[in-house]
Structures are given as structure tokens and as C-alpha cells.
Amino acid sequence: xxxxLGVGICGLGTVGSGTFNLLFGNRAEIESKVGTPVEVRLxxxxxxxxxxxxxxxxxxxxxxxxxxxxxxxxxCELIGGTDAALELVRGALDAGQHVVTANKAxxxxxxxxxxxxxxxxxxxxRFEAAIAGGIPIVKAVREGLSGNRxxxxxxxxxxxxxxxxxxxxxxxxxxxxxxxxxxxxLGYAEADPTFDVxxxxxxxxLTILSSxxxxxxxAFEHIYTEGISAVTVDDIRYxxxLGYRLKHLGITRRRESGxxxxxxxxxxxxxxxxxxxDGVMNAVLVSSDAAGTTLYYGAGAGSLPTASSVVADVIDxxxxxxxxxxxxNLGFAGGTSDARVLPIDETRSAFYLKxxxxxxxxxxxxxxxxxxxxxxxxxxLIQKDASGGQVPIVLITNEVQESQFDAAVRAIESADxxxxxxxxxxxxxxx
Ligand code: HSE
Numbered sequence: 001x002x003x004x005l006g007v008g009i010c011g012l013g014t015v016g017s018g019t020f021n022l023l024f025g026n027r028a029e030i031e032s033k034v035g036t037p038v039e040v041r042l043x044x045x046x047x048x049x050x051x052x053x054x055x056x057x058x059x060x061x062x063x064x065x066x067x068x069x070x071x072x073x074x075x076c077e078l079i080g081g082t083d084a085a086l087e088l089v090r091g092a093l094d095a096g097q098h099v100v101t102a103n104k105a106x107x108x109x110x111x112x113x114x115x116x117x118x119x120x121x122x123x124x125x126r127f128e129a130a131i132a133g134g135i136p137i138v139k140a141v142r143e144g145l146s147g148n149r150x151x152x153x154x155x156x157x158x159x160x161x162x163x164x165x166x167x168x169x170x171x172x173x174x175x176x177x178x179x180x181x182x183x184x185x186l187g188y189a190e191a192d193p194t195f196d197v198x199x200x201x202x203x204x205x206l207t208i209l210s211s212x213x214x215x216x217x218x219a220f221e222h223i224y225t226e227g228i229s230a231v232t233v234d235d236i237r238y239x240x241x242l243g244y245r246l247k248h249l250g251i252t253r254r255r256e257s258g259x260x261x262x263x264x265x266x267x268x269x270x271x272x273x274x275x276x277x278d279g280v281m282n283a284v285l286v287s288s289d290a291a292g293t294t295l296y297y298g299a300g301a302g303s304l305p306t307a308s309s310v311v312a313d314v315i316d317x318x319x320x321x322x323x324x325x326x327x328x329n330l331g332f333a334g335g336t337s338d339a340r341v342l343p344i345d346e347t348r349s350a351f352y353l354k355x356x357x358x359x360x361x362x363x364x365x366x367x368x369x370x371x372x373x374x375x376x377x378x379x380x381l382i383q384k385d386a387s388g389g390q391v392p393i394v395l396i397t398n399e400v401q402e403s404q405f406d407a408a409v410r411a412i413e414s415a416d417x418x419x420x421x422x423x424x425x426x427x428x429x430x431x
Contacts, residue, residue: 004037005318008072008097010063010088011079012045012052015102015129018307019076020052023314030311034318041071051303063088068095074317076310077101086110093117093125098321100313102129102306104204108220111208124320126313131205132157132282134305135298136312141212141286148288150213152253152260154430157205159280159300160189160196161228161248165265166278169236169246176229188280188301198227199248199263206250206263209284213252214259215337222341226264235423238394239267239352242380244427245275251428258340260347267352267396267427274430285430293430345403350379350427354394355412356419359386363417367393370415374408376400390419396427 007023009016023030023040031037044063048054060066066075067088075092079085082105089106092099093114101107107114107127118125128138132155141150156162160183167179180197183189195201203225211218228248236246244267253260268275273295277283282300287293299305357363368378381395397405405424412418 004031004039005034005314005321006039006041006071006073007076007314008042008044008066008069008074009040009076009078010044010066011077012043012047012049013078013080014303015306015310016043016045016076016078017049017052018303018305019078019310020049020054020057022304022307022311026311030315034315036318038314038318042066042069064091067091067097072097073321074098074100074314076314077103077106078310079103080105082106082109089114089125090117093121093123096121096123098124098126098317100126100129100310100317102310103127104130104201104208106130108204108207108218111211111218124317126316127208128313129306129309131208132284132296133159133298133300133302134308135282135284135296135300136309137209137284137296138212139312140294140296141209145286145288145291145294148290150254151287151289152251152430153206153209153213153284153286154249154251154274154428155202155206155209155284156247156274156277156282157250157284157300158196158199158202158248159282160193161199161202162277162282163188163280164197165228165231165236165246165248168231168233169240173233175233176231197229199225202248202250202263206252206261209250210252210259210261213286214254214339216259216339216341219261219341222261224262224264224344224347228265231265232423235352235354235425238354238382239425240270241382242352242394242396243270244268244352244396245270246425247275247277249274249428254339255342255348257346258342261341262344262347265425266349267425269429269431272429272431287430345401345406347402348399349402349405350399350429351397351405352394352425352427353397353409353412353422354392354424355422356390356392358417358419359389359391360417363391364393366415366417367412370411371397371408374400374404374411376405376408
């Protein structure tokens, strides 16, 4: 094998082109850090990328040529999806090649078997770029905070949905559909925006983070996922009046009875730093026993930010190849804990509740009686102007178990003073 570390890039789209250009542009810097050259020795791509000068680089149109290529020590899987990507990663690990991937769906859904295969073959499978693009959150949790007991993680880990909510929260009074169309025009949203706005992309990322933080097996099938397509500008405005910002959060927290694992629209007190993360930016907040609360902020997508994480993983492989200590995937703790993932009705949140009631004496008293019968108290409340004999009421409760809140909502919805359906949004504070 040639001297140095040979890299094979599979896929020359947004992330692949950034990875190619970063490895080439910073090659001297990288060599000085690693002590040996790190070279792209083969690129597998269906077509060239206008931003990449491939002259002098071996190129194949069949990405599977990279698997087992004698000059490639590390395969960067940057094609996305879970069909060809799974076959490619399996093949590379099986051939004794290290793999670096940016593919969150692949790790969240097939990670357990892939890590097992990597361990069996004595190679590394790294995935920093799969979560929050350029933010080195995997390394922060796995290495920087490794001496801590992690208590919880909350993240804005999908830039598209954060962009949409930020725009809906602005002065333009723009609704979900209008802002989604703009996000698509700007190229933020995935080709199929469902993954972004319905929380599936965030759920993939959170599943992996939870597994790293708590050692629970990758449990994508158990995560609770709710998107932002039903969010209204009215709810955002009312919540703002009460001092909250609406964010699409992934939350995973350690509780005595298990681990919370959920993605949903969440109201956060406006004074918290994470509430101020706007536009396409990502942020991940980690609560741990020694370091306390730490917050990581940066670009969650994009060519060079995501490539930054891919290249960091390649460099980690380069540094550890030939090391005398065993560098394995054991830092990936998935499967070392048997804590169960809590169903959503066992999680705890405060709640925003909006309902329309009849405009007559005693209604407010009845509403607070119903809540107190379910052991729920009101933290704040606004009553809007009455019109046509009806009054909108918006309130925030204390923190309660979700099943307890569900029961109260059922009672309120069936009360004779309630007009139509109620709206509820979870409220979570981190400080
Ligand atoms: N579509 C994702 C986002 C980026 O909007 O954050 C890639 O994970």
C-alpha cells in the first residue's frame, strides 16, 4: 500500500464536492497535523461536479469500484439514502476499509449491524457529519464530555424547519406553506421536504445522539416524531406574548424510568440562548453533571461545513491507524444500557393550551377547576377579546406527565363551555 492514508469519495454532490475540495485545499495543513499525507485516491461519482477539478484524480462512474480498492484505506460514503449506501458501507467494512459517512438515516436505522460488522473486521465507522453538519457534536459528547454523566440533550438539528419557524415568527405574518416554498427555492429543504418538516431528519439525528449519550441501542422505531406543518402564526404570536419562542426541538433526557426521545414543536422561554437560534443555523444544548450546560452552535448543513466534519473523521482514522492502543467503535456506546425509551405519554413537559370558550360567567372558574382536578396548575394566562359570544384563552401550565395532561384535555374538550378543538404545544425549559 502507498505511503499515507488513501481516501475514496463516493458521491460528488454537495457534501462530496466539499470533502474533495477541503482535503485538497488543506492538504498541507492536514499532513502537518497527521504526520502523513491524506490523499483522495479514487472518486466514485455518476457525474463530475462543477466546483471540483478532478484532473489528476482517478475517477470511476461505478461507486462500488471504491469498495476493496487497494489504494483506498477510508471510504467516505456521501451518496445518502439507505439502499445503495447500505450495500456500499457493508461492502467496504467487509473488505477491511474504514468508513466515514454523513448519512444519518443509515446510522439511525442500520447502525447496530454496521457497528457490529466494523468491530468484527477491526475497522472504524465514523459519522460526525451525520448530525448538525459542521458542529462537532459527536466528538463533544463522546470525547469532550466523556467524563460526565449526560443528563439531557436538546437540539435544533434541522435547519430547514428552523428557517421556516423563524420566518413565521417574524413580522411578515407569513404562514407555513409560503415559507416552505421559499425554503425550497433557496435550496434549504430536501428534495422531499417531508423529511425536514415532519421531523424525520431530526429524529434520525436525535436517535444517534441519544445512543451516544445514554448507551441505549439505536432506537429509531421508538422515537416520537411530530412535525411543524400544523403550526399556525396565531400560536406563535400568542406564545410570544407569553414570553416564549417556538422551536422544532429534538429532546432526549435521562429519567429514572427510562430515556425520553422525542422531536416536536416546543415552546422555549425567550430568555434561553437556544430560543435565539434563528434561520438555518443549528444548535445543540447538552446538560451534564460536571460541565453543566454547554451549547454548540453552527451551520447544520452546507458543502464545506459538513465536509469539515467528514474530514475530521478521516483525520481521526489517519491518526489512529497504526496506533498501539485499540481504537475501535466502542466510543459509540449504543447498546450498553438497557434503559427503555419512554413512550410519549410518560414524558414530562409544561403545556401551552389554546381554546375558545363561551363568553359567560363561571367559565374560567370551571376551566381552572378541571385543570386542578388533574393536578395541573396555570402558570400564566391571557384572555383575548370576545367576539360573537366566544373568547379565545391561551394558558401555560406547570410541568406534568403527558398522560395527565391528555386526560385534562379530554375533559376540557368535552365540557359544554368549550367551542371546537383545543391546541396544545409542549413547553420545555432548560436553565
Ligand atoms: N436538510 C437538513 C436540514 C440538512 O435542513 O438541516 C442535512 O441534514
